Amino acid sequence: MPSARASLDSYDEAILRILATEGRIAATELARRIGLSKSPTQARLKRLEDAGVIAGYRAMLDPIAMGLAHVAFVEVRLSDTREAALQAFNRAVRAIPEVEQCHMIASRFDYLLKVRTSDISDYRRVLAERISALPHVAATSTYVAMEAVKELV
Known part of the structure; x- marks a missing residue:
């Protein structure tokens, strides 16, 4: 086809x-x-x-104007990577509104998250209370973005 x-x-x-x-x-x-x-x-x-080439139409929001200027990328390593564990993580991460993107990665870690919050203390709360509490999370590493050079909003 x-x-x-x-x-x-x-x-x-x-x-x-x-x-x-x-x-x-x-x-x-x-x-x-x-x-x-x-x-x-x-x-x-x-x-x-x-044909699904155009998947839909939506408003493009400016996160900076909405007070969400802080962007962090988070590597997540799971303690279990069997299918049931992956599915449990996938379901739970979708429920966290601050997680703008989540990608399963073929690397030394399992997932890469793009997290958008108002500031570093808000990010710290999201990391401690939500991301670290996701099913099977063994470790995280955070990289704070200093500037978006190219980004689709």
Whole structure:
């Protein structure tokens, strides 16, 4: 079965590039910018949505304006990496709102978390009361971000 990427033409790629930065663009303006009329542009949008290439639309929030300027990356090593332990960790970490991202990693540690809080003392509380209390956590290491050079918000 061909990948979704292989089935995208230059019009689809242009639509996706524009929507990635201007999700609220009107269909008529989108059509004008990619060089098609409104109806074929809307049909392409529907096809991209139905295929799951466009997973949804959302507001992009500015975490700094919301008072969440502190970013820390946390390496998490588990005491048990059998499937049941991994699933328990996965379920529990999803419930922590300060964890912005969680990735299972093939490394000397098991997970990498991106944690966003208001300041270092708030982060310390989240680490002590929430992250360290997650199922099967054996150890953590924290790296505080000094500046975001490139970031999707």
